[in-house]
Amino acid sequence: MKLLLDENLSRRLVPSLQxxxxxxxxxxxxxxxxxxxxxxxxxxRAHDFAIVTKDTMTTWTGLTYLDFTTPGYSGIDNIAVAPAVPEPGTVAMMLAGLGALAFMSRRSKMN
Structure with missing residues (x-):
């Protein structure tokens, strides 16, 4: 089976799939x-590819496609699509920023 990745999936995945x-x-x-x-x-269809996409697609007779929008479906065989998870440092900076905003808001209310 040959996979054809839609344009919403990175071409950098191709070497891993080969x-x-x-x-x-x-x-x-x-x-x-x-x-x-x-x-x-x-x-x-003409070149015997199975389409892999993140789009919602309609069913076409004689065409195989893999849909990543289906809940609970996260990959093809041993290739998984992992959701983005923020780095701990990013979360810490966000919390520090929110703390600074809260401090400044409270300080301005006191004046």
């Missing part, structure tokens, strides 16, 4: 950037 899914690609790498969904689907 070992498990040889021949996989991404729409930008195939000069399909900006093409409408029908053009991408037609290309995928």
């Amino acid at each position: 070992a498990v899914y040889p021949g996989s690609s991404q729409v930008d790498l195939l000069d399909l950037s900006g093409a409408n969904d029908h053009a991408v689907w037609t290309y995928a």
Whole structure:
């Protein structure tokens, strides 16, 4: 099976997929950037690709696609899509900023 990553998925994933899914690609790498969904689907069908996307797609007969918008579905085989998690330092800076805002708000109310 060859995977065709939609333009909303990074082309940097392609090298990681090559070992498990040889021949996989991404729409930008195939000069399909900006093409409408029908053009991408037609290309995928003609070249035996399964489309991987984060979009919500309608069902097309004879076309395989993998939808990452389905709740509870997080990846393909052993390739997982992890949600963004802020670094602890980022959370600490945000809390420090909120504390400073609260302090300044309280101080201005006292004056």
